[in-house]
Amino acid sequence: MTQALAAARRLVPRFAARAAGSDRDGTFPVDDFADLREAGLLGLMAPAHLGGLGAGFSEYAEVAYELARGNGATALVFNMHTSVTGALAGIPQALIEALGVPESFLRARDRLLAAAAQGAWYAVAMSERGVGSRLSQMSTMYSAERDGFRIKGSKAFVSGAGHADAYLVAARSAADPSLVSQFLVPAGSAGVTVEPTWDALGMRATSSHDLHLDVAVGADALLGGVEGLALLVAQLMPHWMVASYAAVYVGVAQAAIDAAVGHLTERGLGQLPAVRSRIGRADAAVAAAWLAVREAARRVDEAPGEPATNRWVWRAKLLAGSTAAEVAASMLEAAGTSATRRGHALERLYRDARCGALQPPTSDVCADWLGVAALGGDPEADGTGPRW
Ligand SMILES: Cc1cc2nc3c(=O)[nH]c(=O)nc-3n(C[C@H](O)[C@H](O)[C@H](O)COP(=O)(O)OP(=O)(O)OC[C@H]3O[C@@H](n4cnc5c(N)ncnc54)[C@H](O)[C@@H]3O)c2cc1C
Structure with a gap:
């Protein structure tokens, strides 16, 4: 280990x-x-x-x-x-x-x-209220100014806002909006303000607040040192944009099984056939999702960016997000109404697990990507709308 x-x-x-x-x-x-x-x-x-x-x-x-x-x-x-x-x-x-x-x-x-x-x-300030995480549609803009850049705009769902030391901010060039770049903006910079807006169903402790920016940064805040790299990086390193959440949500799903087992054992209900079968199905589903995540991770380490690796990356995200939501719902149902009380671990895990399929790329977007690939198309180019 x-x-x-x-x-x-x-x-x-x-x-x-x-x-x-x-x-x-x-x-x-x-x-x-x-x-x-x-x-x-x-x-x-x-x-x-x-x-x-x-x-x-x-x-x-x-x-x-x-x-x-x-x-x-x-x-x-x-x-x-x-x-x-x-x-x-x-x-x-x-x-x-x-x-x-x-x-x-x-x-x-x-x-x-x-x-x-x-x-x-470092936190990630990519998403915006109007366009989610679609980099090519961002309304946050940057322009060259003195020795660096000025970035103006508003971000949403910034996990860790108000606590991170710096934010990775995605923005489009005012001079050429087809260029999407990323900057690392120190949290204490003048013109960076956090608006405490996060009051959501799940992952409530992430402080995923709104962030407003009207900030000057030095030239070295531009990641990669060259403008317009953000979309390229999303395609070349999809593991960080797509699959890094997957391990998190498999862990949440396993925690839901553990909480249900604890709850049901305490109540002496573990011998009920319906309960045993729910736990058994959940165990198999989580083990399968975890295997897929590990396979994607192994390939990322051995052959990053290869088409076969990327396919596993998208599979891992889809399986982890969907499995977490399904398993947590089933575990809550197995445990019964007392587990829906505020403060019960399963009640929290049910809400947290619900977020996995919603985080981009959502399970629907992953399924579309994988479907295009399975049908012999180019999943990066043949989407129904811009994925990034
Ligand atoms: C707990 C949590 C923490 C988060 N933390 C961060 C963070 O730290 N930083 C950050 O930048 N963002 C973060 N996000 C935001 C996240 O990254 C997304 O940008 C945001 O959830 C997308 O918003 P949306 O679902 O409202 O919108 P949209 O992306 O517009 O999606 C709306 C619907 O359209 C569908 N859809 C969208 N595009 C396509 C397509 N091409 N093909 C098919 N269907 C499509 C989706 O499946 C979905 O059903 C977080 C989200 C959550 C839930």
Whole structure:
């Protein structure tokens, strides 16, 4: 077992003990993040020479799955941070050379990863109220200004808003709106404000508030050092955009089984055939989804960006999201009305699990992508609407 996985397993009981409180109050799990920082897990994806743990995608998936068994909301915000650091650490050398990525970006990237290894963490401010996560439709715009850029716009669903050290902000160029770029904006910058709007069905502790931006950033805040890379990165590294949530939601689904088993055992109802069959089906469904996530993760580590890898990536997201919602609903039904009371672990897990299929790409979008691929088409080009 790796050091990171062992650390994650140690944290699970603590996260689980705090989960009900932060869900009830809709407050950010500040203590969980202090624990993650102390355990060095915020540097999970940073390479060892920068002080990090140098994990690959498979190790990330194992860690995220464990953390989600403790608190899905904490694991989901952690997933946003690892998506930023994992994508930064994983930019292939060939791509760096092909794009002519400037040396200044490589230095900025190493600074960001070293800071993560020291405990800094980054949130993702991509989605907008009107267009969800469709990068090509964003209304947040940037323009060149003095030695850097000015970014103006509003973001929604920013998990960890008000707590992160910096935000990965996606914006379109005012000069050429077909260019979508990403910037890492320090949270304390003048012109960055959080509007506390998150009061949602599930994942209530993620503090996924709105973020308003009218902010000047230096040239080195532009990720990749070249404008217009965001759509390319979404296609070349779909694992961070598509499948990184998958491990989180399989962990949430397993937590729902564990909670149902505990509840039913306590009540002496485990021998009921209907209950046993529900638990058995849930066990098989979660094991199958987890196998798919692990297969996708293994392929991401061995052959990132290959068509066969990407197909597993989309399968993993679809299976994890749908399985979590179905399993949690079945476990709640098996456990009965007393498990629907506020404060019962299953009541929270049922709501948290519901979010997996809704996070982009939604299960419907994943199914469409996979359907196009299975029919012999090009799933990146043949969608019914823009996926990014
Ligand atoms: C718990 C949680 C945390 C989140 N955290 C973050 C975060 O930290 N940062 C962030 O940027 N965002 C975050 N999001 C937001 C998320 O990334 C999405 O952008 C947002 O949920 C999409 O909004 P929407 O579903 O309202 O809209 P839409 O994307 O517009 O989807 C609406 C409907 O249209 C369908 N649809 C859309 N496009 C297509 C298509 N091409 N083909 C077929 N059907 C389509 C969808 O399946 C869905 O049914 C979070 C969301 C949740 C639930």
